Amino acid sequence: MTTILETRSLNKEFGAVIAAKDLNVQVAKGEVVGVIGSNGAGKTTFINMVTGYLKPTRGEILFNGKSILGHSPRAITRAGMARSFQVAQLFPDMSVIDNLIVALAAAESPRPSFLSPLRSDARIARAEEILAEFGIENYQNSKVTAVPQGARKLVDIAMALIGNPQMLLLDEPTSGVSMDEKTGLMDTVMNAVRQHGVTVLFVEHDMDVVERYVSRVLAFYSGEIIADGKPAAVLADNRVRDLVTGHRPTHKKGNGAS
Amino acid sequence: MRFDKTEISLALVAIACVLFGFVSPGWLIFLLTIALAKALVVQGVVMQMRSGLVSFGQGLFYCIGGYTVGMGGQFFGIHDAIAALALGMAVAIVVAMILGLLLTRYRDIFFAMLSLAFSMILFGILVKSQGLGSTDGFNVHNWTVFGWAPETGADSQQTVFTMTVLAGLLIAVLIHRYTKAGIGVICEAVRENEVRVEYLGLSPRWLLYGNYVAAASVSALGGGLTALATGHVDPEMAYWTTSGEFIFIALLGGLGHVAAPFIAAIVFSVVRTYSIEFVPNTWQMILGFTLLGVIVFLPKGLWSLVSREKSGERT
Ligand SMILES: Nc1ncnc2c1ncn2[C@@H]1O[C@H](COP(=O)(O)OP(=O)(O)OP(=O)(O)O)[C@@H](O)[C@H]1O
Numbered sequence: 001m002t003t004i005l006e007t008r009s010l011n012k013e014f015g016a017v018i019a020a021k022d023l024n025v026q027v028a029k030g031e032v033v034g035v036i037g038s039n040g041a042g043k044t045t046f047i048n049m050v051t052g053y054l055k056p057t058r059g060e061i062l063f064n065g066k067s068i069l070g071h072s073p074r075a076i077t078r079a080g081m082a083r084s085f086q087v088a089q090l091f092p093d094m095s096v097i098d099n100l101i102v103a104l105a106a107a108e109s110p111r112p113s114f115l116s117p118l119r120s121d122a123r124i125a126r127a128e129e130i131l132a133e134f135g136i137e138n139y140q141n142s143k144v145t146a147v148p149q150g151a152r153k154l155v156d157i158a159m160a161l162i163g164n165p166q167m168l169l170l171d172e173p174t175s176g177v178s179m180d181e182k183t184g185l186m187d188t189v190m191n192a193v194r195q196h197g198v199t200v201l202f203v204e205h206d207m208d209v210v211e212r213y214v215s216r217v218l219a220f221y222s223g224e225i226i227a228d229g230k231p232a233a234v235l236a237d238n239r240v241r242d243l244v245t246g247h248r249p250t251h252k253k254g255n256g257a258s
Numbered sequence: 259m260r261f262d263k264t265e266i267s268l269a270l271v272a273i274a275c276v277l278f279g280f281v282s283p284g285w286l287i288f289l290l291t292i293a294l295a296k297a298l299v300v301q302g303v304v305m306q307m308r309s310g311l312v313s314f315g316q317g318l319f320y321c322i323g324g325y326t327v328g329m330g331g332q333f334f335g336i337h338d339a340i341a342a343l344a345l346g347m348a349v350a351i352v353v354a355m356i357l358g359l360l361l362t363r364y365r366d367i368f369f370a371m372l373s374l375a376f377s378m379i380l381f382g383i384l385v386k387s388q389g390l391g392s393t394d395g396f397n398v399h400n401w402t403v404f405g406w407a408p409e410t411g412a413d414s415q416q417t418v419f420t421m422t423v424l425a426g427l428l429i430a431v432l433i434h435r436y437t438k439a440g441i442g443v444i445c446e447a448v449r450e451n452e453v454r455v456e457y458l459g460l461s462p463r464w465l466l467y468g469n470y471v472a473a474a475s476v477s478a479l480g481g482g483l484t485a486l487a488t489g490h491v492d493p494e495m496a497y498w499t500t501s502g503e504f505i506f507i508a509l510l511g512g513l514g515h516v517a518a519p520f521i522a523a524i525v526f527s528v529v530r531t532y533s534i535e536f537v538p539n540t541w542q543m544i545l546g547f548t549l550l551g552v553i554v555f556l557p558k559g560l561w562s563l564v565s566r567e568k569s570g571e572r573t
Pocket residue numbers: 014017018019037038039040041042043044045046086
């Protein structure tokens with residue numbers, strides 16, 4: 001089992017707020033890790049540090065065994081680590097397909113062409129395939145601001161996947177999506193991810209979603225990781241139940257997933 | 259190479275303009291030449307507006323283009339107009355490559371003010387340069403095209419007009435392609451969401467830098483052509499009111515189409531000429547009301563008058 005991502009004593013302070021405290025995380029290639037934690041627990045901060053958006057106060061981050069501390073988000077993206085955002089980060093004045101086409105061009109080269117058209121037939125065809133894969137082909141020509149939240153989230157994730165990352169960090173992929181759409185959305189995402197053999201770490205508030213997809217859970221509380229292990233064990237942990245999930249009923253809904 | 263509908267239309271209009279030039283009076287040719295040359299400077303402003311940056315100092319490159327053409331003939335024996343124009347663009351590119359390193363770190367009002375600062379520095383230097391005529395500037399004459407020297411004033415006016423139209427056509431086609439090419443579209447993406455661009459593995463700064471340098475070269479060409487047309491350059495070209503005029507025309511035309519700056523520049527020149535003639539001393543007020551009207555009623559510029567009719571078509 002090879003480690004793809006490792007953080008060593010990662011710390012982040014915003015003034016008096018400790019958003020990350022001695023985070024030691026190792027993620028193995030191929031794992032699907034769920035991150036849980038109440039609001040303000042430091043989940044987004046963790047992703048922001050790992051992807052170079054925030055500089056940790058102290059600590060070390062290794063990606064494929066090499067330090068990426070202090071690297072820019074674009075360098076880290078090019079190195080093979082992509083992310084999606086809690087609030088989808090798209091180009092609001094562009095259509096859904098144009099958003100994907102920009103991502104396709106970006107994946108091809110860090111230096112976009114000065115004269116050859118961005119919307120080439122090849123890119124349009126590829127973008128249409130991706131739209132179909134994600135089940136959002138109906139929104140192809142809609143402006144992203146005019147499509148439902150769930151579709152926006154999918155566009156955001158699709159754009160992250162276009163660069164063929166080795167690892168994908170998803171910040172609350174199902175937030176703002178209605179209960180009954182969540183599973184559909186996650187199924188779509190996880191199918192795409194499996195096809196590409198990507199290692200995934202995703203933040204999620206819905207424990208049913210977590211249990212359904214992940215092989216391992218990290219529970220954050222106030223900048224610390226208070227539990228790390230198999231979903232069943234972590235969700236049964238007393239501290240996690242006290243501080244993160246609350247005492248929810250433990251019976252499974254009969255949807256047969258695990 | 260294949261040409262699309264827009265490019266063919268541009269070419270037809272350009273040919274019509276050149277022909278029109280042979281039958282129209284000198285004053286009109288002059289007005290159009292200046293308007294089209296300024297429109298090229300405005301194209302540079304518009305290129306940056308698309309990326310979300312407003313240059314309050316595009317006069318810098320206008321002035322560099324003009325002075326290079328003037329000085330080339332005066333001091334360095336470069337009398338060929340086309341070589342001089344190309345040299346002006348080259349100088350602008352070099353200057354932009356240096357200034358761009360600093361400027362592309364800034365956004366919004368900071369970019370606007372810093373670009374203004376650089377143009378005012380050039381203005382200050384030129385005002386202090388006795389050898390270049392200080393505030394009076396100097397005359398630009400004795401130029402040739404492919405070895406041919408226009409003999410009369412009318413001849414040279416005619417020639418500059420034709421050159422300006424052809425240069426305008428060439429630049430319009432290039433910009434039309436540029437806006438649809440990777441860098442053009444992704445510069446708009448930078449305006450819309452810089453964070454996302456960064457997370458696609460691209461450098462917003464590099465994109466803005468490339469765009470800034472390209473815009474500078476286009477604006478310098480406009481400056482060079484203006485120098486040839488008026489036969490004169492002075493430091494006013496780098497003054498902030500000149501840059502303000504370019505922004506004015508850019509807003510007047512809008513970002514909707516590559517032809518918009520040309521149309522807006524012609525409208526601007528006509529409005530100004532006639533207001534000076536019929537209601538002297540109030541032309542600034544008239545221009546003010548024109549801009550007010552455009553911003554209130556046509557927030558996307560004059561071009562929306564055209565595109566409204568064929569809405570649905572993508573530009
Ligand atoms: N840029 C910032 N400046 C100051 N404080 C910040 C900043 N970003 C996060 N914080 C603080 O750090 C703590 C962790 O925030 P973070 O956004 O990582 O939480 P989270 O676990 O993602 O929460 P949520 O579930 O609400 O998204 C919070 O107390 C937050 O207020």
